[in-house]
Amino acid sequence: MGKIADKLSAPAARFYAFVAFFVIVFFTGGGSRDDIQSLVVLRPMAIIFAAYALSVSARRGWVGNLFPVYILVALAGIMIVQLIPLPVSIWTHLPQRQIYFDIGTLAGIEQPWRPLSLSPSKTLNSLFSLFVPLAAMLLYLNLERADQRNALVVILAMAYLSAVFAMLQLGGSANGPFYLYQITNNGQAVGLFSNRNHQAVLLACTIVIAAWYAGTISRSEKSSTIKVSVALGSIFILLPLIFITGSRAGMVLALPAFVIALLFVYHGRYLSNAPKNNNIRTRKPKGIARFMFWRHYSSRNLVAGAFILTLVSIVGAAFYASRTAAFDRLTQGGAQAELRLEVFPILWAMVREYMPLGAGFGSFEHVYKVFEPLDLLKPEYLNQAHSDWFQVLIEGGLPVMGLMVLLLGWALVRSQRLFDSSMTKGKRKRIFLSITIILFLAAASIGDYPLRIPSLMAMAAVFLCMFSDGTARSNAAAQPNFEVR
Numbered sequence: 301m302g303k304i305a306d307k308l309s310a311p312a313a314r315f316y317a318f319v320a321f322f323v324i325v326f327f328t329g330g331g332s333r334d335d336i337q338s339l340v341v342l343r344p345m346a347i348i349f350a351a352y353a354l355s356v357s358a359r360r361g362w363v364g365n366l367f368p369v370y371i372l373v374a375l376a377g378i379m380i381v382q383l384i385p386l387p388v389s390i391w392t393h394l395p396q397r398q399i400y401f402d403i404g405t406l407a408g409i410e411q412p413w414r415p416l417s418l419s420p421s422k423t424l425n426s427l428f429s430l431f432v433p434l435a436a437m438l439l440y441l442n443l444e445r446a447d448q449r450n451a452l453v454v455i456l457a458m459a460y461l462s463a464v465f466a467m468l469q470l471g472g473s474a475n476g477p478f479y480l481y482q483i484t485n486n487g488q489a490v491g492l493f494s495n496r497n498h499q500a501v502l503l504a505c506t507i508v509i510a511a512w513y514a515g516t517i518s519r520s521e522k523s524s525t526i527k528v529s530v531a532l533g534s535i536f537i538l539l540p541l542i543f544i545t546g547s548r549a550g551m552v553l554a555l556p557a558f559v560i561a562l563l564f565v566y567h568g569r570y571l572s573n574a575p576k577n578n579n580i581r582t583r584k585p586k587g588i589a590r591f592m593f594w595r596h597y598s599s600r601n602l603v604a605g606a607f608i609l610t611l612v613s614i615v616g617a618a619f620y621a622s623r624t625a626a627f628d629r630l631t632q633g634g635a636q637a638e639l640r641l642e643v644f645p646i647l648w649a650m651v652r653e654y655m656p657l658g659a660g661f662g663s664f665e666h667v668y669k670v671f672e673p674l675d676l677l678k679p680e681y682l683n684q685a686h687s688d689w690f691q692v693l694i695e696g697g698l699p700v701m702g703l704m705v706l707l708l709g710w711a712l713v714r715s716q717r718l719f720d721s722s723m724t725k726g727k728r729k730r731i732f733l734s735i736t737i738i739l740f741l742a743a744a745s746i747g748d749y750p751l752r753i754p755s756l757m758a759m760a761a762v763f764l765c766m767f768s769d770g771t772a773r774s775n776a777a778a779q780p781n782f783e784v785r
Contacts, residue, residue, distance in 0.1 A: 309356035315447040318439045321349045321455050322758065325432060326458040329482050329754025331494035332684065334425045334662070338480075342754060350712045353438030363440050364772035368764045369437050372430060372706050378699045379427040383420055385413035387479040396670070417660025418667055429725045432754045433761035441769070448518065448766070452509060453748055455759055459506035460534060462491035463541055466499060470544065478648035489545045498753050500550020502745045503538045505737050505759070509559030510534050512733045515568025516726065528570050535561055549744045560736055564729065582674040640747065642685050646671050647690040658697030667694070684752065688745035714771035726772055734767035 307313060316343050328338035348671035386394075386443035388411045392401045400418070404411055418421040443451055468478045474487035491499040514531035517524050539558060542550040650659075650671055659667045665683045687689035692700050715735070718728055741750055741760050750756045 308352075311444045311447060314353075314356060314439070314442045315444075315450065317349060319444060319450055321345070321435060321439055322454050322458055325436075325758045326462065326492050326755045327480070329432060329758070330492045330498070331483075332749060332752040333494075334422065334484065336494075336682060337479065339754075343428050343431060346435045350431055350438055352437040353435065353442050357438070357442045357539065365441055365765060365768045367483065367710055368707075368761070368768055371432055371703060372761075373439070374703055375700070376427060376430050376698060378703075379430075379661050381647060382423050382658070383427075385415050387413055391416075394657060396659070396667070399670070411670075414614065415660070416657055416661055419660055419663035419665075422662025422666075422676045423660045429752075429754065429757070433757045436758035436761040437765050440765050448769075455762070456506065456509055456513060457490075458755075459502055459509070462493070462499060462502060463506075463538060466491040466541060466545070478743070489541065492755070494755075495546045497547045497744075497748050498750055498756060499551050500542050500545040500547030501553065501740065501750050502749075502756065502759075503542045503545070504550055504553035505740050506562050507535050507538050507554075507557040508564070508733065508736050508740075510538075511564035511568075512729065514570065515564040515729065518569040524570060532565065549748055551739055553744065557740070558647040563732075567729075572683055642676060643682065643685075644674070644687070644690075646676075647685055647687060651690060651693045654694055654697060656698040658695050658700065659692070661695045664691050664694060684749045686748055688749045688751060691749065711767070714767070717771045731770040732766060734763040734770065737763040738767065 324342060328342040342363075388401070391414045392398055394416065397414075401411060413600075440448065440451060459488045465478050469476065469491070470489050472478060476644075479486060479490065480492060484490055484494040485496045488496045489499065490496045491502070493502070510531045514528045517527050517531075521527070535558075539554060542554045646668075650667070653671075654667075664685055668682055668685075685694065692704070696703075715731075717723065718731055738760065742755065744750045751760055
């Protein structure tokens with residue numbers, strides 16, 4: 301038993317556990333609905349992997365990096381409190397509860413003790429959903445330094461696989477076998493997700509991750525040219541695929557993703573150490589041409605030019621190509637887009653009405669019907685608020701707002717360590733990568749709900765831990781460069 305325990309706690313076993321978990325998450329956790337059958341597999345597996353991570357860790361990588369875990373546990377605590385039954389005399393004095401009491405009284409139903417949540421089953425579902433990001437955090441923190449870099453390669457691989465699924469979906473039937481969910485955007489490039497917006501957000505993040513990975517590869521590394529070429533080539537494939545998904549969120553994020561990718565590649569180790577090629581010129585140019593070309597010609601500038609030219613070409617072609625769903629939706633809108641805009645004032649009213657304790661996590665679909673005006677009764681319905689910043693306040697009230705402020709304050713304080721003179725360039729790039737991915741997901745949450753998708757929750761948890769690990773004061777000088785293998 302001792303030998304088995306040693307093998308299970310070995311660095312290789314911990315890395316393979318991370319790989320197995322993310323494969324399971326991406327194949328079973330691509331939707332937000334609580335009636336997805338694959339959750340029967342995902343939730344228990346998340347609990348098992350979290351227990352495994354707790355049992356095999358030496359806790360060395362946890363020092364100074366557990367604040368995101370504490371925030372997650374505090375969020376779970378709020379959900380548990382929302383499930384505690386309250387006496388009728390207290391419950392009826394909570395905001396927007398009297399109407400349910402009156403309905404029960406008119407129906408002649410004896411009033412029982414009720415929990416704070418207006419949809420206890422949905423809140424319980426939200427509570428169990430937190431095991432996915434918890435397992436992702438613990439598994440990542442257990443990894444050795446080199447394996448943490450390889451963990452991002454795993455996320456890249458799953459994102460590439462999602463892109464392959466999207467291409468197969470476009471080339472096949474709208475109800476073909478490559479659509480993994482019954483309720484989905486049939487005929488669209490959704491990949492491993494049920495919603496094309498979430499696929500587009502993942503692809504935008506993947507562009508940045510792939511560029512960062514290409515920038516960490518040095519010329520002395522084995523097969524460095526092949527690795528850099530594959531990473532860069534994937535960027536030029538993913539960008540047009542974002543336009544094909546027809547997602548406004550993806551289209552908005554594509555431009556900053558491509559610009560940040562250019563910065564990562566341009567200042568990466570592979571191109572920074574590239575020798576200048578002066579053999580292709582037969583004579584020196586003169587004047588401004590000499591300044592622009594002769595002195596500054598290098599493979600770095602060629603790559604930068606290729607990025608810029610590709611961006612201009614793809615954006616121009618996307619506007620006139622046959623598949624311009626994203627551009628059409630961005631400029632022309634639609635019934636669903638109009639509904640999202642019209643519902644914003646109602647969401648703000650719901651935030652005010654359910655303060656200070658909220659309506660209960662997961663209850664939005666039900667409580668929205670109380671506020672839904674007659675002129676917005678349409679065939680389309682809102683199962684989510686399509687603005688997670690509003691929805692978490694509606695469901696969680698002031699306690700969740702306090703957690704958000706606490707997390708933001710922690711992130712701002714930690715971000716100041718970017719200016720620490722002892723921090724290596726590779727560590728700064730890693731921190732910048734994690735900040736970028738978190739900001740992308742936060743921006744997408746303005747008009748959508750990407751962080752209610754298990755696979756994106758797990759990815760966000762990893763990058764939050766990466767940010768925490770990179771900015772931990774105890775790690776500033778003691779740990780080796782993240783890029784060195």
